[in-house]
Amino acid sequence: MKRHTWLLVLILGINFISAQECEKTLSGKVIDFHDGVPLEGATIVFNNRKIVTDASGTYNIEGLCPTSYAFTISHEKCNSQVITIDVSKTSTKDFYLEHHLNELAEVKVAGATTETNSSQEETISNDVIEKYSSASLGDALREITGVSSLNTGSTIVKPIIQGLSGSRVMIINNNVRMQDMEWGDEHAPNIDINAAGSVTVVKGASALQYGGDAIGGVIIVEPNRVPAKDTLFGKTVLTGATNGIGGSVATELVKGYENGWFFKIHGGFKRFGDVETPDYILSNTGISEKSASLAFGVNKFTSGWDVYYSYFDTEIGVLAASHIGNVDDLINSINNQQPDIIRDFTYDIENPKQEVTHHLGRLKYFKRFEELGKWSTQYDFQYNQRFEFDIRRTEELRSKPSLDLELTTHTITSDFSFDAKADYSLKTGILLRYQDNFADPSTEVRRLIPDYEKYDAGAFVSGEYFASDNLTIDAGIRYDFNKIDAKKFYLISRWEERGYNNDFSDIIIERARGSQFLTNPVFEYHSLSGTIGAQYTFGQDNALKVNYALSQRAPNPAELFSDGLHHSAARIELGDLRIDQETSQKVSISLQKNTEKWGYELAPYANFINDYILLEPTDVELSIRGAFPIWEYRQTNARLLGIDAKLYINWLDKWRTDHNFSLVKGQETDNDIALINMPAPNTNNKITYHNKEWKDLTISLESQFFFRQNEFPPNIEVFSIDADQDVLLEINTPPDAYHLLNANADLKFALGTKSNLKVGVTINNILDETYRNYLNRQRFFADDIGRNFLLRLSINY
Template sequence: MKQYLWIVALCFYSLVYTQNCTHTLDGTVTDFHDGTPLSGATIHNETANTYTSADIDGRFSFPDLCEGTIVLVVSHVSCEPKRLEVDIPKKRHIDIHMEHHIEALHEVLITGTSKEEKTSIQQMVHKKQIEAFTDKSLGDALNTLSGVSSLNTGNTIVKPMIHGLHSSRLIIVNNNVRLFDQEWGDEHAPNIDINTSNQLEVIKGANTLKYGSDAIGGLILVKPKKYASKDSLFGSTSLSLNTNGFGGNVNSELVKTYKSGYYAKIQGSYKQFGDFKAPDYYLTNSGIKNANVSANVGYTSFEKGFDAFYSFVDNELGILAASHIGNVNDLVTAINSQEPRIKDDFSYNIGYPKQHVSHQLGKVEAYKRFKRLGKLSMQYDFQINRRKEFDLRRGDDANTPVIDLRLFTTSFQPNLQIDVFDKAEINTGFLVRFQENDAVSGTGVSPIIPDYEKYDAGIYATGNYKLNLFSEISAGFRYDFSEIKARKWYNTTDWEETYNYDELFPEFESGITNNSKTLTYPEFSFSNFSANLSYMRHFSDDFELFLNYGLASRMPNPSELFSDGLHHSAARIEIGSLTLEKEISNKLIASLQRNNQYFGFTLSPYVNSIKGYMQLIPTGITTTIRGAFPVWEYDQVDATIYGVDLDLEVRINKQFSYKGSFGWLRGTNQTEDIPLINMPAGNFTNSISYYNEDLNQLSVSLINKTVLQQKNYPDYNFYTYNAITNSNDYVDISTPPSAYTLFSFTSSAYFKVFKKSTLKLEFNVENIFNTSYRDYLNRLRYFSDELGRNINLKVKINY
C-alpha cells in the first residue's frame, strides 16, 4: 500500500509544482496512549495532493509547501484517520497523536477513507462486529445500524430494510457483484455468508449509481478484505455455541499472500441449529442448516491486477410448523390462541414446511492503470440461485417442492476511473446483463414465478469535484434499459374476465388454451433514468455536513408482475399485475456529523417521495375448496416516507463509553391518505461499554434495545364467515404487537497463545430477562413469540 502511495505522491509531485513554494513542515506521529512512534503512518497533504510517510522514529517532513492553510489526513493501520488543518508558514512543526484501537470503541465508524464516495451518507459494520454475528445473518448484523431494520420470517429468514424499504428496493452488492437471488419475495433472505466479508456498508444516500438505477431504499455493500503484498500465511478458526437452538457454527479461513502481489484465500463455514425456543415453548421446526465455501485468488499491484472469487451458499431453513395453515379460519384460530398450535419437544430435525436455497456466485475482475488517464477495470460475473420451497403435501408429492425455481444471472461491466485531474475524479462505465428464470418442472403446481428471460443494459457516469479545501461536490447519472420476456399459463377466467387482460394485452396471447388455462407470452420493456447530486463540507471541530439528492426508478419485478397463487404460511392468495408502471423515487437526505473521539454524533433526517409505489395489500376474499382466503394484490400509490436517524458516541473516560442510536420514520400512502403497511416502528438502542487495554483488551458492554409499538398502520382487518360457529369472525391481521425492550450483554478478551497466535474469547447473553415479545415486522408474528434468552460462547483463534 505504502509503495502505491509513494508512486501517487511522486506522480503528483511532478504535476503540481509550478508555484514558488519553499516552506517546510516537519513533525512526528505517535501513539496517543504510550507515545511510541508510529512508523509507516501515511500523511496525505490533501491541499497539494502529496503523500509522505513517517520513518522508523515516527518523523516526517513535507518540503516545498506554499503559504496558506493545508489539510493533512494522517492514517495508520488500525487507527482512525485523523484530519487536521495547518497554517503555513505559521506552523513549522507538528506533533500528531493517533488513537489506536479505536475500532473497539467506535463500533460503527461513520467516516473513514474507505468510503465509496466522500460525499455519500453511509454507515459501516467492521470485521469485529461482523464476528459477533458469525452464526447469524447479514440482516441481523445490519440491524444494529440506525435507520436499518429487517423484515423477518421467523428468526432465521432476515431481510434487511433501509428506511422502511426492502426487497427489490435495496441493492445488495456482494464482492462487487449485485446479488440476484429472487430477492423479491418477502420471505426470501439474501444468500450471503456473512463470514466471507470484512466490512459491511450501508449507503442511505444517493451515491449508488455505479451499481444500478433502482436503489430506491439504498445500497448494501458486502466487502472482502484487501491483503498486503508480503510473504505470509495466516488464518483463523472460530467456534460459536449457543444455548438457544443448541447449535452454532464453525468458520475457518486460510490466507496465503506473496510479496509479488499474488494472494489466495479459502474459507468455509458450517452452521446448524435445532428448534429455537421462545420463553415459554419450543418453536417447532425452526431449525437451520447452512454450509458455505468461498475461494478467492488474485494478484494486486499498483499498475494492474485481477481478482477471482467464487462462493457457494447452501441454506436449509425450517419454517415454523404452526405457521402452516389452511384457510382464514385457521388464521383466526392462530391469532386468537396466543400460542402456536404445534409445540413439540426440541429436535434438530427440519421437516416441512421448509426452504432449501443454494446460491453460487462467481466473478473475475481485472484492472489496469493507464498513465495520464486512470484505472480501467472489467468484471464478469455469474450467479445461479436455486430455490426450493417444501410444504406439507399429501401422498406421493410429500417430498416434492411446491416451488422450484432456478435463477441464472450473468453480467459484464467495465468501469473507467479517471483520476488524472487535480480536483476531480470521474467514474464511467456500462453494464450488460442477462437473466433467466427457470420454473423447474415436476413440482405438480403451477409456478408462482413463470419462466422468463430478462436483458439489461446500462450506462453511467459519476464525478467528484473538490470545490475547495473543505468541500466537495459529486453528481452522476445513469440510464438503464430492461426487457423481460415471460411465458405463463393464466387461468382463462382470470385472463379474460377478472383482469381483462385479453383486451389490454391481446398481443401476449398465444392462442393456445388447455384445461381452462391460456398460454401467454408477456413482454415488457422499461427505460429507467436516475441521477444524484451530493455535497459535503468539513467544518472546524470535526463537524461535517452532507447533503444528498437522488432520483431513482425501478421497474416492477417478476413477482409484482406475475405472482399468482396461494401463499400458505400467510394464508393468502397473492396476485401480481401486468398493468404496473415503474416507480420513481426522489430522496433527499442530510447528515450532520461530528466525528470526534470524545463526543461524536450523526444526525440524519431524510424524506423520500415515491411515485407509483408498488405494494401488496389485501383487496378482498375469495372462496376456494379450502374455504375463504383473503386475496392480496399489487397496486400502486404515491407514497412518502420521512424520518430521522441519530447516532451518538460519548467517551466518558479512558475505560467507559456510551453509544446510542435512534431511528424513527413515518410512511404515508398519499393516494388514500393512510399509513403504509409494514413500516418499522420507532426504536432506540443504548449501550454502555467498559474497555481495558491492559487487561487482555477486555471489553464488556450492556445493551438495551427498545422497539416502540407501531401506531401508524393501515387497517386491513376484515370479517370472515365461520360456518362451524355460524358467526362472523374478526380477522385482525393489521394491529401491530406491543412495544418491547430487551437487554443483552457482550464481553470479549484476547489472549496470547503459542508463539504468534491470539485467542479471542467472547461471552454473550441475548434477551437476558427472557422477555416474551412479538415484532410487527415478523411475518410469523401471528403464530409465535420471538426468541427467548440465549447464552453464547465464541472462541476465535488467529494464527
C-alpha cells in the same frame, strides 16, 4: 510493486518542481483507521524526501510549493499507496491507515473511506461481524441505526433500510450484485456473513456505480483484502448457542506473496435445531447452512486480476404452526396467541421448509494508468436454485417441492475511475446483464413466478469535486434499460377477472389445457437515476452532508406476475401486468460531530415515492379448503419521513455510552393511510466498559426498546365458516411494544507472537421477555425467541 510506486512518485515529483515560492507546509497525523490510534514511525515519502511520524503520530512537512504532490504513506506491515494533495489548498491532513493484524492496510484520506460523499451511510467492522458469526447478515445489520429487518421466524432475515426492503435494497457481494430472488418476503440474502470483512450500508440510491434502482439503499459486502507481501494467516470462529442448541464454525486461510499473488479459502457451517420462546419450542425452526469460497489472483498496484467463486447452501425449517389451511385457521391463530403445534425439540427439518443453493463466480481485471486512473472490468455468473416444500395432501406430493425456481444470471461490467487529479475525481461505467428464470412444472403446483428472460443494460457517470479543504461536491447520473420477456400461464377465469382480455389480448400465444392461456408478456423499462450532494466539514470535528437522489425502479417479476396460492403463507398473491416503474426522490441530511470525548449524528430524511408498489391484503377468495386472504400488488404515491439519531459519550477513561434512535413514518400521500410493514420507532442504549490494559476486556450492557407501531393500514373483513359470519381479520394490527436487554463480554489472549484468541460471551434477551415483532411474518402464530447464551471463540493466526 515498489518500483512502480517510486516511478509514479518521481514522475509526479519532477512535474511539480518549479521555481515557485515554496513555503507551504502540510501537517497532520497518521492514524490507525481501525482504532484511531496515532501511528508512530509511519513514513511519508515524496520527491525523494522522507518524513517519519513522531510518537504522537504527527508529521510536519515544510518548504512545499503551492501545487499538487503525490505522497506515499507507509507503515510497517502496510502497503504503500499514493495520495495526491494540492498543497495550495490544503495545509492540514490526517492520513488513516487501516491497520488490521496481518491484513492489508489501506491508506485512506480522512473522509474518503466511504462509498459515497454525501449519503447517509455506516459500516460495520470485523468485530460486529464476528459477534453475529452464527446469525445472519440481516441480524448484524440491525446494529446500524435505521436498519431493521423483515423476518420469517428467526432464521429468514431480510434487511430493511429506512423502511424499505426487498428489491429496493441492493446487495453487493464482492462487487457482484446478488441475484437471489430478493423479491419474496421470505427470501433472505444468500450470503454467509463470515465471508465478509466489512459491510457498508448506504441509506439511499446514491451509490450509482452499483445500480440506479436502490430506492431503499445499498448493502456492500467487502472481503478483507490480501496484502502484497509474503504472508500466511487465517482465522477461525467457533460459536455455540443455547437457544436452538447449535452453533457455527467459520474458517479462513489467506496466502499472500510479495509479487502480488494471493490465495484465499473460506468455509463455514452452521447447524441449529428448534429455537424456543420463553414458554414453548418453536417447532420446525431449525437451520442447516454450508458455505465455501475460493479466491486467487494477482493484485499489484498497477494491475491485477482475480478469480472468485462462492457456494452457499441453506436448508431452513419454517415454523410448523405457520402452515395454515384457511382463513379460519389464521383467525384462530391470531386469537389463540399460542401455536397449535408444539412438539419436542429436534434438529430435524421437516416440511414446510426451504432449500436454497447459490453459486457465484467472478472474473475481474483492473489496470491503473499513470496520471489518469483505473480501469476495471468484470464478468460474473450466478446460479440460484430455490425449493420450497409444503405440507401437501399425499406423501408423494410432500416429497416434491411446491416451488422450484432456477435463476441464472450473467453480468459484464466495466468502469473507469479517473482519480489522478487532486481537485476532482470521475467514475464512469457500463453494465450488461442477462437473466433466465426457469420454473419447474414437476412441482405439480401452478407456477407462482413464470419462466422469463430478462435483459439489463446500464451506464453511469459520477464525480466528486473537492471545492475546498472542507467542501466536497458530488453528482452522478445513470440510465438503465430493462426488458423482461416471460412465458406465463393464466387461468382464463383469472385473466378475465383481472381485465386483461381488454388490455393484453395480443400477448396470448395459445389456449392450453386446463382452461388456461399461455401468454408472452414482454415489457421494457427505461429508468433514469441521479444524485447530487455536498459534504462540508467545519470546526474541528463536524461534518454536514446533504444529498438528493432520484431513483427509478422497474417492477420485479413478483410484482408483475405473482399469481396463485402461496401455500406456505396460506394466501393468494396477485401481481399486476399493468404495474409500472416507481420513482423515488429522497433528500437526506446528516449532521455529525466526532471527537474523542463525544460525538453525534442527526440524520433526517424525506423520501417521496411516486407509484410506490405495495402488497397488501384486500379480500378473501373461497375455495374447497375454505377462504384464503388475497394479497394484491397496487401502486400509490407514498411519503416516508424519518430520522436516525446517534450519540456517544466517553464519560471516563474506560466508560462509554451509546444512544441510538430511529423513526420512520410511511404514508400514502393521497389518502393518508399508513403504509404496511413500516418499522416501529426504536431506541438502543448501551453502556460499555473497555480496558485495553487488561486483556482488551470489553463488557457491555444494551437495552433495546421497540415501540408499538401505531400507524398501520386498516384490517379486512372476511367471512368465517366457523363463526358463520363476517369477522374482522386483524392481519395488520401490530403487537405491543417490548424491551430487550442484552449483554456482551470479550477478552483477548495472545498466543505466541502472531496469534491471538478472542473469547466472547453474549446473552440476548436476558430477561426472557415474551414479545412479538411487527416485522416478523410469524407474529400471527407464535412469540419471538427467548433468552439465548452464546459463546464465541475466535482465533487469529
